[in-house]
Amino acid sequence: MTSIIDDTGTLIARRIRLEREARGWSLADLAERAGVAKATISKIEREEASPTAVVLVRLARAFDLTLAGLLLRAEDGGGRLIRAADQPVWRDPETGYRRRQVFSRPDHPVEIVEVEMPAGGRVTLPSDSYARIRQALWVLSGRLVLTEGGTRHALEAGDCLGFGPPAEVTFANVTDRPCRYVVALART
DSSP states (O other): OOBOSTTHHHHHHHHHHHHHHHTTOOHHHHHHHHTOOHHHHHHHHTTSSOOOHHHHHHHHHHTTOOHHHHHHHHHTOOOSOOOGGGOOEEEOTTTOOEEEEEEOOTTOSEEEEEEEEOTTOEEEEOGGGGTTEEEEEEEEESEEEEEETTEEEEEETTOEEEOOSSOOEEEEOOSSSOEEEEEEEEEO
16 A cells, blocks of 8 residues: 555655745745644644644645645546555544545546544544535544534444535544544535
8 A cells, every 4th residue: 555654744744835935925925825824834834743634635736736636736646447455544743533535536526535543533624625516525434523514423334424514523432442534525
């Protein structure tokens, strides 16, 4: 399996700088568009800090990309067939949540992601993370409490939830065992 866990800082730092410079944006421009502190972006680009999932989502949105799209560009992938050994893995340094990019291509509207949320793990993503995408989440094992715009959904293995209109979403594993789930999303 290709792992970008160990190379996360280098690969993501390069991609963020490249995306920013390709648009002719200063650090201040990107900070304003993403709602992320200029100092944080600077530290990420200099590999002095590892971005969290929330920060990566905000940066990706500023570039008009999904998180998967940003990570895919960092990994330089893009073939039609993505072998299991070549699916990049990223771990959120703040929560330990592990994300495997099962399928994503810039020319295809569907992305598939497998996530392992550690016991007690919790991630909250802002509503703009869901602009111009539609998602469904399928729990493979464990339990997940998903709160979407104030509506709480308790999901167990086998349950599938289609997301509603863009809203802040919290993914929480309130158990003492990991939870694995798949997210399928389509760009609209």
